[in-house]
Amino acid sequence: AQKVTQAQTEISVVEKEDVTLDCVYETRDTTYYLFWYKQPPSGELVFLIRRNSFDEQNEISGRYSWNFQKSTSSFNFTITASQVVDSAVYFCALSEASYGGATNKLIFGTGTLLAVQP
Amino acid sequence: DAGVTQSPTHLIKTRGQQVTLRCSPKSGHDTVSWYQQALGQGPQFIFQYYEEEERQRGNFPDRFSGHQFPNYSSELNVNALLLGDSALYLCASSRLGLGMIDEQFFGPGTRLTVL
Numbered sequence: 716a717q718k719v720t721q722a723q724t725e726i727s728v729v730e731k732e733d734v735t736l737d738c739v740y741e742t743r744d745t746t747y748y749l750f751w752y753k754q755p756p757s758g759e760l761v762f763l764i765r766r767n768s769f770d771e772q773n774e775i776s777g778r779y780s781w782n783f784q785k786s787t788s789s790f791n792f793t794i795t796a797s798q799v800v801d802s803a804v805y806f807c808a809l810s811e812a813s814y815g816g817a818t819n820k821l822i823f824g825t826g827t828l829l830a831v832q833p
Numbered sequence: 834d835a836g837v838t839q840s841p842t843h844l845i846k847t848r849g850q851q852v853t854l855r856c857s858p859k860s861g862h863d864t865v866s867w868y869q870q871a872l873g874q875g876p877q878f879i880f881q882y883y884e885e886e887e888r889q890r891g892n893f894p895d896r897f898s899g900h901q902f903p904n905y906s907s908e909l910n911v912n913a914l915l916l917g918d919s920a921l922y923l924c925a926s927s928r929l930g931l932g933m934i935d936e937q938f939f940g941p942g943t944r945l946t947v948l
Contacts, residue, residue: 719875750936758921760876760939793850806875818865820889821925832936 717742719809721824728797730833734793736827738807749783749790750808750821760806766790796816797831805829835860837940838851839925845946846914854909854943856927865897865907866937868923875943876923882907911945921945 740749750820751763764774766783767832774781778795793803808821839866841945848850860883864883868876879890882901901907905926911918921944 725925746882757941758853758923758944759927759941760923762936762938765936807876820881820891821868821876822878823874 716809717747717822718811719807719822721807721825721827723827724825725828725830726821727775727830727832729791730799731796733793733795734797734829734831736794736805736829738790738792738824740788740807740809742809742811744811746811748810751781751790751792752806752823754804754806754826756803759828763792763805766779794829797829799821799831799833802831837922837924837938839922839940839943839947840871843944843946845888845948847948848914848916850914851910851912852914853946854911854922854945855906856909856924856926856940862893862926862928862938863905864927864929865872865901865905866925866927867907867909868925869893870921870923870942872920879909883930888940914947916947919945 720739721739724833747768749766752760753763754760764781771783782791804826806826807824810819810821840855844928857891864943866881867879869879870876879881879893879897880899896912898910921942923942925938927937
């Protein structure tokens, strides 16, 4: 069965600190996709990144970076020099390969609430 | 370019009633998925619609049903509401058949409260 675990329920940091959000996943599929979404207080999920199981290259986008390690089934997310606007709930999600051509369902973790204090 | 829209924003119902939530996908998208997010939890997949048919379904009872219209918009219906149905209901849209997993764009959600 597919499962996503985000062990950190809440993290509080002071502005300009670096912070890493952990994500561990379980799947028996050899082809799968991993995602990170941000959910600000408004409630709308904002897409941050998609990574497929064959691409283990780390990715950097501005202050955001992601570390994908299949050996440990982890897909961690780091924010460098955090800002107050980064305060939100962050979700890691897993999806199987395309289901009959359709985008498959997302399996979400329980989320990590990040609070960045000024 | 309008994103995913949902209506209403908030809704209050009593146990046993029925509710209909609406979703309009992002322009160019033809697939709509619905998720339920209870307080403090991650979203849970309810079902997905494409070509006006339900293509996938999560572990939700038959009280949850849906519909997709020719213009790709969708409705989520919940019958015989229970207190436990109180949640944020999120709609996500995507495009079919790109040969890879396309990202799903989410709407702002409908906050349903069952009293």
